[in-house]
Amino acid sequence: MSIEISNITKTFDSFKALNNIHLKINTGELVALLGPSGSGKTTLLRIIAGLERADGGSIIFDGKDNTKKTTQDRKVGFVFQHYALFKHMTVFENIAFGLKVRPSKLRPSKEEINKKVHELLALVKMEELAKRYPSQLSGGQRQRIALARALVVEPKVLLLDEPFGALDAKVRKDLRRWLRKLHDKYPITSVFVTHDQEEALDVADRIVILNQGKIEQIGTPEEVYDNPVNPFVYNFLGNVNLFHGRVHKGKAEFGSLKLDVPEHLEARDRQVVSYTRPHDIEICLEAQGHEFIAAEIIFIRAIGPIVNLEMKRVDNGEYIEAEISKENYRNLKLKLGQIVYVKPRDFRIFIPEDYVI
Amino acid sequence: MSHTVKSFRIKQHSVIPGFGITMGFTFLYLTLLVLIPVSMVFFNSSSIGLVKFWEIASSERVLASLKISFGTSFLAALVNAIFGLLIAWVLERYTFPCKKIVDGLIDLPFALPTAVAGISLTTLYAPNGWIGKLFASLGLKISYTPLGITIALIFISFPFVVRTVQPVLKSIDLEVEEAAACLGATRLQTFIKVIVPELLPALITGFALAFARALGEYGSVVFISGNMPMKTEITPLLIRTKLEQYDYAGGTAIAAIMLIISFIMLLVINIFQWWASNRHK
Ligand SMILES: Nc1ncnc2c1ncn2[C@@H]1O[C@H](COP(=O)(O)OP(=O)(O)OP(=O)(O)O)[C@@H](O)[C@H]1O
Numbered sequence: 001m002s003i004e005i006s007n008i009t010k011t012f013d014s015f016k017a018l019n020n021i022h023l024k025i026n027t028g029e030l031v032a033l034l035g036p037s038g039s040g041k042t043t044l045l046r047i048i049a050g051l052e053r054a055d056g057g058s059i060i061f062d063g064k065d066n067t068k069k070t071t072q073d074r075k076v077g078f079v080f081q082h083y084a085l086f087k088h089m090t091v092f093e094n095i096a097f098g099l100k101v102r103p104s105k106l107r108p109s110k111e112e113i114n115k116k117v118h119e120l121l122a123l124v125k126m127e128e129l130a131k132r133y134p135s136q137l138s139g140g141q142r143q144r145i146a147l148a149r150a151l152v153v154e155p156k157v158l159l160l161d162e163p164f165g166a167l168d169a170k171v172r173k174d175l176r177r178w179l180r181k182l183h184d185k186y187p188i189t190s191v192f193v194t195h196d197q198e199e200a201l202d203v204a205d206r207i208v209i210l211n212q213g214k215i216e217q218i219g220t221p222e223e224v225y226d227n228p229v230n231p232f233v234y235n236f237l238g239n240v241n242l243f244h245g246r247v248h249k250g251k252a253e254f255g256s257l258k259l260d261v262p263e264h265l266e267a268r269d270r271q272v273v274s275y276t277r278p279h280d281i282e283i284c285l286e287a288q289g290h291e292f293i294a295a296e297i298i299f300i301r302a303i304g305p306i307v308n309l310e311m312k313r314v315d316n317g318e319y320i321e322a323e324i325s326k327e328n329y330r331n332l333k334l335k336l337g338q339i340v341y342v343k344p345r346d347f348r349i350f351i352p353e354d355y356v357i
Numbered sequence: 358m359s360h361t362v363k364s365f366r367i368k369q370h371s372v373i374p375g376f377g378i379t380m381g382f383t384f385l386y387l388t389l390l391v392l393i394p395v396s397m398v399f400f401n402s403s404s405i406g407l408v409k410f411w412e413i414a415s416s417e418r419v420l421a422s423l424k425i426s427f428g429t430s431f432l433a434a435l436v437n438a439i440f441g442l443l444i445a446w447v448l449e450r451y452t453f454p455c456k457k458i459v460d461g462l463i464d465l466p467f468a469l470p471t472a473v474a475g476i477s478l479t480t481l482y483a484p485n486g487w488i489g490k491l492f493a494s495l496g497l498k499i500s501y502t503p504l505g506i507t508i509a510l511i512f513i514s515f516p517f518v519v520r521t522v523q524p525v526l527k528s529i530d531l532e533v534e535e536a537a538a539c540l541g542a543t544r545l546q547t548f549i550k551v552i553v554p555e556l557l558p559a560l561i562t563g564f565a566l567a568f569a570r571a572l573g574e575y576g577s578v579v580f581i582s583g584n585m586p587m588k589t590e591i592t593p594l595l596i597r598t599k600l601e602q603y604d605y606a607g608g609t610a611i612a613a614i615m616l617i618i619s620f621i622m623l624l625v626i627n628i629f630q631w632w633a634s635n636r637h638k
């Protein structure tokens with residue numbers, strides 16, 4: 001089922017939690033809502049589910065306007081951040097709930113309910129825990145029960161609010177892979193909220209980046225990671241190095257570093273910020289022209305295949321982070337306190353007046 | 358979890374130290390305040406012997422009074438359980454002007470001397486009183502009937518259910534109700550299947566307290582009941598009548614009977630309450 005969110009605005013008292021949100025989610029997509037705390041992710045999800053009323057705009061499911069429909073009629077699966085399981089019901093009863101509350105004409109028989117619940121228990125790998133109460137489960141088990149409970153009614157739309165938030169890294173990874181597989185197996189459209197960029201980049205078909213109630217960028221993981229439209233997105237998706245400098249007629253100057261920037265030919269002596277990811281920093285032992293900056297190595301972490309380096313620029317004392325391969329690290333024979341020459345291999349320049357940094 | 362016998366777990370980790378002292382104090386306190394006075398009732402009544410005791414217990418007047426006492430108290434507690442739940446709901450879930458004042462009004466039946474409550478209720482519900490007049494025109498008599506007794510008992514035991522249910526209602530996570538709505542449950546289904554089970558232990562506690570309070574009530578009932586033997590005479594009044602006639606043994610015998618029945622009923626309610634609050638642990 002496709003979801004079209006158009007022109008959604010939501011204000012709490014005088015605080016604008018969502019501002020003019022436009023978003024189209026295609027049938028079968030797994031979309032991640034990514035953003036810092038308080039950016040309006042939960043609010044948007046609740047509006048899609050009908051748990052919250054928007055001040056303006058509309059929610060359209062498969063071309064049909066759903067804005068005025070109640071939550072019960074929207075038939076969406078919702079997995080809450082804190083599970084929201086029914087405490088006084090066993091795992092079995094929790095999962096069966098969605099089937100048991102159907103009007104008698106549509107309600108499956110006892111045997112059918114039984115079969116369906118066990119099917120889902122098998123899906124979330126928790127068959128042996130059917131008789132437990134939620135208070136007797138671990139966080140990860142509760143989370144899976146919450147998922148099974150939402151899936152039992154076979155919703156066409158699944159909304160998940162930080163589904164793996166409270167779990168440890170290993171379980172998180174397992175569960176999100178599991179979600180991806182589930183998604184590929186069933187015809188379902190999912191939106192999941194997260195503030196973990198790695199999680200979003202890992203499983204989502206598309207990522208929607210929210211900030212202060214506004215959408216900053218929508219795109220596939222590669223698009224948003226490789227082509228962030230603004231400094232916020234750049235900053236939010238992984239580590240970055242900032243170089244402050246100025247641009248004049250297509251030439252950029254960052255201290256002793258001089259670069260050609262053909263895309264800013266018309267700029268006249270503007271303050272700019274350049275962004276470079278740590279793995280796009282090149283390190284040489286000798287200076288080669290104006291494209292390099294001298295920096296002193298102040299920290300080395302050589303665990304795993306990637307070596308993290310922290311350096312301090314000699315000219316203005318700013319810090320630079322770099323990631324290089326272990327092989328490269330061995331070839332260069334880098335040591336603490338050594339002076340090296342650094343060059344951004346790939347960078348993006350933003351003129352700050354357009355954005356608040 | 359289900360293998361451990363909870364009721365026999367004597368010592369477990371607790372944030373308050375001094376298990377021995379606190380436990381000893383609890384027993385001493387209960388003995389002095391509850392056990393000794395209550396056993397005096399049995400001690401006094403035992404002087405008359407079993408045969409006489411049975412004679413008193415099975416006399417028609419005593420049986421009639423017990424029926425009225427337990428019947429009206431049970432009814433009053435039941436009415437309070439239903440409407441107390443409703444009021445607690447309104448106070449917790451809705452905002453309206455003067456909510457604080459309304460909330461404060463709930464406790465008033467506790468503060469009012471019960472005799473005052475009895476007199477004002479009697480005048481209101483008497484056949485020529487404001488409310489009594491309306492019912493009288495329908496041919497319904499309230500004051501000086503078991504119905505009147507029930508109304509007085511509803512009044513004096515009213516705060517219990519509201520006050521026991523309110524905090525539990527407050528602690529119920531709204532998300533749980535939203536989860537039910539997402540699964541297609543109607544409001545009524547959510548209320549019956551999700552909210553009521555969570556409230557049940559508190560509701561039963563409130564019911565038991567209201568019931569116990571109503572059973573022991575005397576001050577307000579004497580005014581509104583009319584005290585006609587066999588018809589509107591409650592057991593506490595009958596006991597008093599006996600005592601006034603210097604029939605101490607007879608009075609305490611009736612008291613003992615009432616105590617036994619009350620104890621059994623409260624025990625049953627407590628077992629039910631224990632079950633309701635422990636089944637999902
Ligand atoms: N019921 C409410 N009343 C008032 N303000 C609210 C309410 N719900 C949310 N807000 C505000 O709206 C903003 C967005 O909240 P929301 O819960 O959508 O954030 P979020 O992106 O989900 O954050 P988090 O990652 O911390 O869960 C926040 O600033 C929050 O304080």
Ligand SMILES: [Mg+2]
Nearest residue numbers: 041042043161
């Ligand atoms: Mg949230």
